[in-house]
Amino acid sequence: MRMAEIIAGLSGVAYSARAAVNSIKNLAQAKRAVRRAFETQVTGEGFGFVEILATCPTNWKMSSTKANERIAKEMIPGFPLGVFKDVAKED
Numbered sequence: 001m002r003m004a005e006i007i008a009g010l011s012g013v014a015y016s017a018r019a020a021v022n023s024i025k026n027l028a029q030a031k032r033a034v035r036r037a038f039e040t041q042v043t044g045e046g047f048g049f050v051e052i053l054a055t056c057p058t059n060w061k062m063s064s065t066k067a068n069e070r071i072a073k074e075m076i077p078g079f080p081l082g083v084f085k086d087v088a089k090e091d
Contacts (some may be wrong), residue, residue, distance in 0.1 A: 004051040008085035014046030016085040020053040021072065022071035036086070045087055053079060 010017035015037050018029035019049030030052055055067035055074050062070070083089075 002079060004049065004084045007047075007049045007051075011051065012046050013085055014040035014074055014087045015048040015083070017049075017083040018051040018053065018079060018081050020076060020081055022053070022055065022068040029081070033083070040087070051079075053081075077086075 002018075004016050004091055005017040009078045017033040019033045020026040021030050030050070033050045037050045039050040041048055049077070053071055055064065055071055057067040060067055060070065
């Protein structure tokens with residue numbers, strides 16, 4: 001299920017995004033997304049939601065490097081990263 005897209009369609013939601021933590025670049029974007037989600041709630045704009053794609057090398061039975069590659073090659077194409085709703089940018 002693409003939860004970020006589903007949540008973005010609900011009323012009362014101010015921010016909805018999907019991020020990943022498989023690379024330094026994606027980790028920085030995830031940090032910004034989580035911060036923005038908290039800001040929307042603290043300022044009273046509405047509900048904030050961030051879906052995060054993360055690895056589980058133990059259950060996947062692979063090295064952390066291979067698990068990060070799997071996120072990039074298999075998960076991100078099916079679950080695209082990005083902001084799906086941000087009421088501050090809709091004005």
